[in-house]
Each structure stands twice: as C-alpha cells, then as structure tokens.
Amino acid sequence: MFTTRPEIAGTFGVASSTHWLASQTAMGVLERGGNAFDAAVAAGFVLQVVEPHLNGPGGEAPILLWSERERRMHAIRGQGCAPAEASAAAFRALGFEQVPGIGLLAATVPGAFSAWLTLLREHGTWSLAGVLAPAIGYARDGFPLVPRVAEAIFAVRGLFLEHWHSSAEVWLPGGNLPQPGSLFRLPALAATYSRIVETAEREGSGRTGVIDAAIRTWQQGFVAREIDGYCRGTAVRDSSGEAHTGLLRYEDMAAWRVATEAPLTAQFGRYTVAKCGFWSQGPAFLQQIGMLRHAGLEHHAPGTAGFVHRITEAAKLALADRLAWYGAASGARADAQQALLSDAYLRERWAMVDPGRASDVLRPGEPLGLAPRLPDLDASARTLRTADTRFGVGEPTFAALPPVAEWAEREIFVGDTCHIDVIDRHGNMVAATPSGGWLSSSPAIPALGFALNTRLQMSWLDEGLPSSLEPRVAPCTTLSPSMALRDGEPYMAFGTPGGDQQDQWSVGFFLRHAVHGLNLQQAIDAPAWHVKHAPGSFWPRQTTLNTLTLESRFDPEALEQLRAMGHQVQVGDAWSESRMSACSREHDAQGRLVLRAGANPRGMQGYAVGR
Numbered sequence: 385m386f387t388t389r390p391e392i393a394g395t396f397g398v399a400s401s402t403h404w405l406a407s408q409t410a411m412g413v414l415e416r417g418g419n420a421f422d423a424a425v426a427a428g429f430v431l432q433v434v435e436p437h438l439n440g441p442g443g444e445a446p447i448l449l450w451s452e453r454e455r456r457m458h459a460i461r462g463q464g465c466a467p468a469e470a471s472a473a474a475f476r477a478l479g480f481e482q483v484p485g486i487g488l489l490a491a492t493v494p495g496a497f498s499a500w501l502t503l504l505r506e507h508g509t510w511s512l513a514g515v516l517a518p519a520i521g522y523a524r525d526g527f528p529l530v531p532r533v534a535e536a537i538f539a540v541r542g543l544f545l546e547h548w549h550s551s552a553e554v555w556l557p558g559g560n561l562p563q564p565g566s567l568f569r570l571p572a573l574a575a576t577y578s579r580i581v582e583t584a585e586r587e588g589s590g591r592t593g594v595i596d597a598a599i600r601t602w603q604q605g606f607v608a609r610e611i612d613g614y615c616r617g618t619a620v621r622d623s624s625g626e627a628h629t630g631l632l633r634y635e636d637m638a639a640w641r642v643a644t645e646a647p648l649t650a651q652f653g654r655y656t657v658a659k660c661g662f663w664s665q666g667p668a669f670l671q672q673i674g675m676l677r678h679a680g681l682e683h684h685a686p687g688t689a690g691f692v693h694r695i696t697e698a699a700k701l702a703l704a705d706r707l708a709w710y711g712a713a714s715g716a717r718a719d720a721q722q723a724l725l726s727d728a729y730l731r732e733r734w735a736m737v738d739p740g741r742a743s744d745v746l747r748p749g750e751p752l753g754l755a756p757r758l759p760d761l762d763a764s765a766r767t768l769r770t771a772d773t774r775f776g777v778g779e780p781t782f783a784a785l786p787p788v789a790e791w792a793e794r795e796i797f798v799g800d801t802c803h804i805d806v807i808d809r810h811g812n813m814v815a816a817t818p819s820g821g822w823l824s825s826s827p828a829i830p831a832l833g834f835a836l837n838t839r840l841q842m843s844w845l846d847e848g849l850p851s852s853l854e855p856r857v858a859p860c861t862t863l864s865p866s867m868a869l870r871d872g873e874p875y876m877a878f879g880t881p882g883g884d885q886q887d888q889w890s891v892g893f894f895l896r897h898a899v900h901g902l903n904l905q906q907a908i909d910a911p912a913w914h915v916k917h918a919p920g921s922f923w924p925r926q927t928t929l930n931t932l933t934l935e936s937r938f939d940p941e942a943l944e945q946l947r948a949m950g951h952q953v954q955v956g957d958a959w960s961e962s963r964m965s966a967c968s969r970e971h972d973a974q975g976r977l978v979l980r981a982g983a984n985p986r987g988m989q990g991y992a993v994g995r
Contacts, residue, residue: 388985391905398981398994399423400965401804402881406430409518410806411993420806422510424814425500429519431802433570434527436823437536437780439802442836443820445496446660447503448647448867450813450874457867459660461643462499464492465858467631472845472853481763483841485778485923487622488615488630488826490838492859493640496818497602502642505595512594513581524574526567530989534564536780540824547621548827555823572833608637610831620827623923650674650725655898656869662721663712666864668702669887674730686896686910687938689945696915696932697737699888701747703918708748708756711850711860723751742950744930746918759844764925778841778922779883780822801881805967807979815865815877841923862921866890878966884921885914889962904966904982911937912961935961959986
C-alpha cells in the first residue's frame, strides 16, 4: 500500500506529534538520557509555543501513560474545573442560553501546566529547568511560523485590532500580519516561564521540591494573581458581540488539584484499549469497538462502503450516548456510565444497526433501563440567530475572510488541538492531547503573554444533566488520548486532534491496524472520514444528523454505495480528514524491544522520529 513516508522503526526511542519541532524536542531529550515522560513534558511545552493557534499555557492536557517500572497505566486528569462563580443562573442572568465560545466567561482553571509537571514529578527524571528550556528558547529566540498560524491570526486580526488589543500586541507586532515561514518570538511567554523557573528554584529544594514550587507558583503565585486581576478588571468582547469580565479567580486556581486515576479499558480481540474516563469523550471509543466486536469487520476492507458504514453507525450510537450520559456533574450516574461499557449493553446497541441503511435519528440508549435526558437542542438554533460569528466559533476553525455569513457550512481551515506520543528504550509510553488557550480563544493576558481556554463552552446550561454547568466541576472535554495493550503487554500510544472527530478518526485508524494489519503509517495515510450526528461540542453547538464527510481518495463506487445506504455524503479534499500520531513497541523473536512510529502527513506538519 502507498504511504507518504516510511513507518519509523528502531530500538532506542520514538516520538510522533503534530509538529516536527515537538517530535524532535522529545527525541532530543531521549538522546540526552531522559525517559519518555521527560521527553513528553518538554515536547508538550514546545507545542504551546509552535502551535499557538491550537493550544497554549492556559489550556488543558489529558495524559495517558504506561510505567514500565510499575507495570501499569495511569490517566492524568489535566482538565481544569469551572470557576466557583460559574453557574447556569449566572449565565442566564447575562442573557446567555449557552456558554460563549470566545472571551473570558468560558474559562476553566487552566490544567495543562500542573498536569505536565505532575507527570514530570511522578515519573520523570529531568529538572524543571531542563524540560522548560526548549520552549523558553523557541519563545525567546524565535520559531518558524507555520502557514496555519498565520492564517489563524489573519482570520481574527480585526477582532485583535478593534477589541483585543493585548492580543494584537502579541500576534500583530507593529500592527503587521506575520508572514508564514518567518521566525516569530513570544518574549512575554518566555519571560513568564523563566520567572516560574527562577521562583521555583529559589523556593524549592531538590528535583521534586522545585517542581512542587513551580506548581504552587502557577496555582497560588504570580500566575494565579495575574489571571485573577485580568478576569476581574477587564471586560472583553465575546461571542455575544458584547464585552464581559471573566469569572475565573485566584481561589479557583489555588483550590484545584490534578487527579491521577486508572483509565477505562475495553477488549477488542488481542487488544485492550485504554481511555480517559467519562469526564472526557474517551469512552465513546470504547463503546464503538465494543459494538464493532460483533460487526464482522474482517470481511470488509478498509476502503469499502461496508467498513465505513459499520463504523459510522457505531459512532452515531456512541455520540448519542455521550450526549445523554457523559460528564462529571451531579446529574451523572456512575452505574449507568459503567453499564454503557458492558458487553450486554453494547450487543443490544449493535443490534439496532441496519447493515444496509444509515440511521438519520439521534438514538441515546437506556443503560440499566434508565430513560435518557437530553439538553435543549433548540437553544443552539436560537443562539446562532443572534450570535456574533464574525471572528469564529468556539473551536479554532477559520474561514478565508471574516466576517462569515454561513460559518458552520464553511470550514475552510480546521485546527483543533495537538497530540504527542513517546516511547523510550525502557518501554515507557506516553500519549497526550493538549489543547485550549489557543490565540483566538480569549485576549492575551498582558503580564503573562498567553490566553485562557474556553473549555466551559462544553457544559450545558440545562439543570440536572451529567454535563450541566456546575461550580468547581470540570466540563466533559473532547480531548482523548489513546493507549493499547496487545496480548496483555503494553503496545501502542496514539491519538489525534479533531474535536468531536477525535474518537472517530482514532477508531478508524485502530481498526485498520488491528483488524486488517496495516502498519502504523499505512493506517494513518489511508483515506479517512467523519460523521456529524449530534450537537457539536463547541459553541454554538449546532445539531447536524447523518452527514458523512469522506476524503476524495475513496473509490467513487464506495461513495455511491454509501449514498444508496442513505448517508448524506459530502466529499472533502484528498488529504483533509484525520491528524493521527502513533507509536508502538513489541518484542521480536530474540526478545529485543522494537519501537515503531507513524505521523500524519496532512497539513505537512506532523512528524515521527526515532532510531
């Protein structure tokens, strides 16, 4: 099968990410004696600098890891919670039916910094200064601006120049649009991270003591104070077209803690797939493979209508369950959530799939016989009628020229998040999907040089739902790294950006590899697709049903067969779907550990490295 590049193979270490500088940063750490955890942390901070249109220091970072020393997996819950002042009543009092997609009101506690440092403290070997040095260097001295960053800045420069003046100072130096390929500097961010290192080294002792001091500096020191002051004192333009101050406070930052927990798992043949819990959309992957255990996919080649149809119909059912049952608010039922992953429930769900006909209705299930409750889906239509979409929707999706009259139908450039996978020569593995705090989410805080996230937009203002907005409760995030064992042994770390598409693209990749034996790069390069069959997770949360978008590289006959089945088929560009990264490990016949990696060619930015 044709591939755009070879599958990387070696024995020393491998890394794959959505940006070549992050991948090479990770490999550089491995070369200098660091382990996979050190490498992932250093690369994660570099991603904040070199992919600022997709993530930033004010964002979040769910992380999965395999510790070879402990012989177990962990999930680091790097998703911050809602502010104490954030409630449905507070938003409704401001005239909102949904949490806005841009501005300060949608900010949660930024969880990425403490999540990365928790990984470093508990499993790494390097110092704080060591892992932050590459990111500080790129921010201080300059990094090559990929075209998509320049496009993102261009799309919102009117907002920056007219309203978000602090962002204009960062991203439009001298009032000028930066050129693709030029070296771009972020001196304020470099100064922030340098100050954290200096403060932590002064206040802490020993490797872990300095890391703990850095977390305190972020959550209880000058970073938290600057965030508090900016949110209290600055009214900024948001999705309503009006200006509002933020709700995030010092006390929210100081009270939040990173949690580490066991991931959820599901079996598929030889494989045990691990995902983050029901505070993420990760269980949707597990539900899909649980249904697809019974789908006979071995009889349907990856490029055929039968393969696409079966996976798509499983995705529709999982997305409906996500809407009704996922979340961590008081309306969540842990017993119902666990029942969603039972084989008996998933067999019943798969029995609903017509092998020859596409479903065009939203069908949430009834775990334990419980009736599903859905949010007010008409609210998104009402919101869209009065929304200010001139400068974007809630995710980093940009059209060629704002303003955009039909924003939701004109996804010219889709960003959505970053990803990094690393495996070292000892067999340690990391998969992480950092996101949030991108340059267009909210204004840059002048004293810090970065923006806050808008993840709270994924909460509903309806009362009593698992994903209802509640003070000090984290929203249900789309961020969803993946890990897999094979025959009980640690095998693969993988994942993709893509918002609601993450646990669609990654499922297709996994099944092409696990069922049909495509190697990592082949499974990444193969034609991909996604379905819209639920409310979007990002503002304004439009509901679209039964819309299947496929790359044009699919055989025209397969496309016609899918249309005949009732799918509303849309054909995208040849290389427009999926942003997968993946690394794997296995022992050869002589017992030597062999490492492999593949990366996404779409966008000419992701790279896998290794030796």
